[in-house]
Amino acid sequence: MTAVGLALADGSAVARRNLTKITRLPELLVGTLVTPIMMVVMFAYVFGGAVAMSATSYREFLVAGIFTQTVVFGSVVTGAGVAEDMRNGAIDRFRSLPMARSAVLTGRTASDVVYNALSITVMALAGLAVGWGVRTSALEAAAGFGLLLLFAYAFSWVMAYVGLLVPSPEVLSNAAFIVIFPLTFVANMFVRGEDLPGRCGCSRSGTRCRR
Amino acid sequence: MTTVTERAGPAAAELMIDASGVTKRYGDVLALDGLDLQVPRGSVLGVLGPNGAGKTTAVRVLTTLLEPDAGSVTVAGIDVRTYPGRVREVIGLSGQYAAVDEYLTGYENLDTIGRLYHLGRRRSQRRARALLERFVLTDAADRPVKTYSGGMRRRVDLAGALVAEPQVLFLDEPTTGLDPRSRAGMWDVIRELVDAGTTVLLTTQYLEEADRLADDIVVIDRGRTIAHGTADELKRQVGGDRVELVVASAADIPAARDALGRVSPGDVTAEDDGRRLSAAVDAGGVRVLDAALRRPTLEDVFMALTGHGAQTGTDTVDAAALVGVGGPAREMSL
Numbered sequence: 001m002t003a004v005g006l007a008l009a010d011g012s013a014v015a016r017r018n019l020t021k022i023t024r025l026p027e028l029l030v031g032t033l034v035t036p037i038m039m040v041v042m043f044a045y046v047f048g049g050a051v052a053m054s055a056t057s058y059r060e061f062l063v064a065g066i067f068t069q070t071v072v073f074g075s076v077v078t079g080a081g082v083a084e085d086m087r088n089g090a091i092d093r094f095r096s097l098p099m100a101r102s103a104v105l106t107g108r109t110a111s112d113v114v115y116n117a118l119s120i121t122v123m124a125l126a127g128l129a130v131g132w133g134v135r136t137s138a139l140e141a142a143a144g145f146g147l148l149l150l151f152a153y154a155f156s157w158v159m160a161y162v163g164l165l166v167p168s169p170e171v172l173s174n175a176a177f178i179v180i181f182p183l184t185f186v187a188n189m190f191v192r193g194e195d196l197p198g199r200c201g202c203s204r205s206g207t208r209c210r211r
Numbered sequence: 212m213t214t215v216t217e218r219a220g221p222a223a224a225e226l227m228i229d230a231s232g233v234t235k236r237y238g239d240v241l242a243l244d245g246l247d248l249q250v251p252r253g254s255v256l257g258v259l260g261p262n263g264a265g266k267t268t269a270v271r272v273l274t275t276l277l278e279p280d281a282g283s284v285t286v287a288g289i290d291v292r293t294y295p296g297r298v299r300e301v302i303g304l305s306g307q308y309a310a311v312d313e314y315l316t317g318y319e320n321l322d323t324i325g326r327l328y329h330l331g332r333r334r335s336q337r338r339a340r341a342l343l344e345r346f347v348l349t350d351a352a353d354r355p356v357k358t359y360s361g362g363m364r365r366r367v368d369l370a371g372a373l374v375a376e377p378q379v380l381f382l383d384e385p386t387t388g389l390d391p392r393s394r395a396g397m398w399d400v401i402r403e404l405v406d407a408g409t410t411v412l413l414t415t416q417y418l419e420e421a422d423r424l425a426d427d428i429v430v431i432d433r434g435r436t437i438a439h440g441t442a443d444e445l446k447r448q449v450g451g452d453r454v455e456l457v458v459a460s461a462a463d464i465p466a467a468r469d470a471l472g473r474v475s476p477g478d479v480t481a482e483d484d485g486r487r488l489s490a491a492v493d494a495g496g497v498r499v500l501d502a503a504l505r506r507p508t509l510e511d512v513f514m515a516l517t518g519h520g521a522q523t524g525t526d527t528v529d530a531a532a533l534v535g536v537g538g539p540a541r542e543m544s545l
Contacts (some may be wrong), residue, residue: 006329013326017315024314024355089310093371096274098299099327 007100014094014107018081019114032077033119036070037126043190044130063127065189070123071116071152072184075159076176078112082163083172109156116152120145225252225288227379227410228273233282235268235434242268243279244434250379250412250427255405257425258414265434266414270383273412274304287378300328303372304381310368313357317348317367320356321374328375335374342370346400362393369400380404382413386420398423455489464488 022029043066044059085091085104094104127133134141159176166172184190228250235243242265250256260266271277273286275295284291287301311320318339325335343352346366356364365385372380382401386394401424405411415421421428422442430438430445438445454475458467464481467488471479475490482489 009329010327013323017312017319017323020319021312021314089306090312092271092276092306093304093310093324094327095276096299096302096304097324097327098296098329103327 003100007102007106010099010103011106011110013099014103015111015114018108018111022111022115028077032074032115033122035073036066036119036123039066039069040123040126040130047190059131060133061192062190063123063130063132065184065187066127067120067123067148068151068187069184069189070119071148072155072180073176074112074116074119074152075155076173076180077115078108078156079159079163079166079172079176080169081108081112082160083166083169086164087168105157105160108160109153112156113149113153116149116156120148120152226250226285227252227287228256228285228412230269230273230284231282233269233272233284234280235265235272235277236280242434243272243282245282246431246434247436248273248412248429250410252410253405253408254426255401255411255413255424257421257428258412258431259416259418259421259428260414260431261416264431266431267383268434269431270304270381270412270414274302274381275299300375301378302381303375303377303379304383305365305369305372305385306383311356311364311371314355316353316355317343317359317363317370318352320367321370324371324374330375338374342373346370360393362389362396365389365393365397366400369397373404377409379410379412382411384414384416387416394420455487457487459486461485 040059040063043062082105085094085108091104095101124132136144159172162176163169163172166175226249228248230246230248233243233246233248234241244265246265246269248256248258248269258266258269268277272279273284273291275291275298278292286298289298289301291298311317312323315323321339321342322335325338326332328335330338340352343349346369348363348366348370351359351363356367359367369382369385372382385401386397389397398420401411401413405424411424413421413424426441428438428440428442428445429436454471456467456471458464464485468479468481471488471490477491479488479490481487
C-alpha cells in the first residue's frame with residue numbers, strides 16, 4: 001500500500017474505534033440529538049410570536065440557524081474526544097504504533113462527519129414537524145446539506161486543534177460553550193440581522209447597516 | 212538471576228537499547244540529565260527510582276514519543292531520532308495508565324491496535340483472540356473494558372503492547388496500583404515473555420519488582436543514573452549485611468545491645484524509635500544470607516485469606532518496598 005493508502009486505512013481504523021465508542025455511550029448520543037429538537041421547539045413556539053416575522057416564516061428561518069448551531073456544538077464532541085484521548089494515554093499508545101501520524105485527527109474528524117450527518121437528519125425531521133420544508137430543487141437542497149457538512153467538518157478541525165491544547169475535555173466543553181453560545185446569538189441565527197439592535201446589526205458582513 | 216558476566220560484555224551481546232548522554236529539559240526542569248542505559252538482547256533492565264526521577268520521560272524518549280534535547284538513542288540498532296517509524300515497528304509500550312478504551316471491549320481494543328500495525332483484518336482478529344486467551348480474558352473478551360478490574364485492564368494494555376510481537380518491550384510501572392495477587396500475575400506474564408526472548412525495559416517504584424524481574428537494575432534520580440548493577444550488587448553497595456533487632460520494650464535495649472555487640476565487629480546503632488538496634492555482620496568470610504525472626508508478611512496473610520481477586524490493602528505492602536534515597540541504615544527488603 002502507498003503512504004496515502006496506509007494513512008487512509010489508519011484513519012478509518014481510528015474512525016471505526018470512535019464510532020463504536022459512540023454506540024456504547026447512548027447518553028451522549030441522546031443528549032446531542034435531543035438538544036436540537038428542544039431548540040427548534042423552544043424558539044419556534046416561545047420566541048416565535050415575539051419576533052417581527054410571521055410565526056410560520058420565523059420557524060423556517062430558525063431551522064436553518066439551528067442546523068448551523070447544532071453542528072457547531074457538535075464540533076465540541078470532536079474536541080472533547082481529542083482532549084480525552086490526550087488525557088487517558090490513548091494518543092501515546094497511538095503514537096508508539098507504526099501508524100500514520102495524521103490518522104488520530106483524520107479518523108476523529110471523519111467519525112464526527114457521521115455523527116453530524118446523524119444529528120442533521122434528526123433536526124431535519126424536527127424541522128419538517130414544525131413547518132420547515134425544502135422549497136428548492138433536490139439538487140440545491142443536497143448542495144445545502146453538503147455545505148452544512150463541510151462547515152461542520154471545518155469546525156471539527158478547529159475544535160480538534162483546541163482539544164490538543166487544553167488539559168481536559170471538561171475545560172474544552174466549558175470554554176467552547178462560552179465562545180460558541182454568544183456567537184450563535186449575535187449571528188443572524190435566531191434574529192434577522194436587520195432586527196438586531198445597533199452595533200450587533202452592523203457588526204456582521206452581509207448585513208446592511210441602518211443608521 | 213543473571214550474573215555480572217553477562218552484564219560485563221555489552222560488546223559481546225547485541226544491545227537492544229543503547230542510550231547515552233540523553234538530556235531532556237522541560238522549561239526550567241531538567242528531566243533527564245545525561246542518562247545512559249544499555250540493555251543487551253533478551254535481558255531485563257529494571258529502572259528504579261522515586262516519583263519524578265525521570266523514569267517516564269526516559270521511556271517516552273526511548274519509545275519515540277519525545278525527542279531528546281541531546282544524546283544518542285538506538286533501539287534494536289535503529290536510531291530513534293532518524294527513523295522513529297522503524298523503531299515503532301519493533302517496540303511495544305505498556306504505559307503507567309492503562310491506555311485502553313473503556314467503552315470498547317477487550318477484543319475491540321486489541322483489534323484496533325492490530326489494524327494500526329497493519330496486520331490486516333484476518334490476522335488482526337486472530338491475534339486479538341489469541342492474546343485474550345493467553346491473558347485469561349476470553350470470558351471478558353466481548354465486554355466493555357469499563358467493567359474490568361484493574362488487573363484485567365493492565366493485562367489488556369500489556370496484550371496491546373504485544374500485538375505485533377515486539378522485540379523490545381517497554382513497561383512503564385506495569386503494576387503500580389495493583390493488588391498483590393494481580394501484581395504476581397503480571398510478574399508471571401512478564402517472566403514468560405522474557406523466557407521467550409523479548410528484551411524488556413521496566414520502570415518501577417518497587418524494589419521487590421525489580422528484584423524479581425530484572426537481570427540488571429539502574430537506580431535513577433533527578434534524571435541521572437545514581438547506581439547500576441544486579442540486585443545483589445546494589446544491596447551490597449548499600450553497606451553490606453546488617454542484622455537488625457526490634458525489641459518489645461525500650462527497657463530491653465541495653466541487654467539487646469550487649470548481645471548484639473558480641474556477634475558484631477562494628478558499632479551497634481540504635482534507631483530513633485528506641486526499640487530498634489542494628490549492627491554490621493561479619494561472620495569471618497561466611498556470607499550470611501539471612502538471619503531473621505520470620506513471621507508471615509502482610510502479603511502472605513493477604514494472599515492466604517483472599518485466595519483470589521483481592522482489591523484492597525496494597526498500600527501497606529507497597530510502602531515497605533518503596534525505595535527512596537536510602538542511606539546505609541535503610542534496609543532494602545526482599
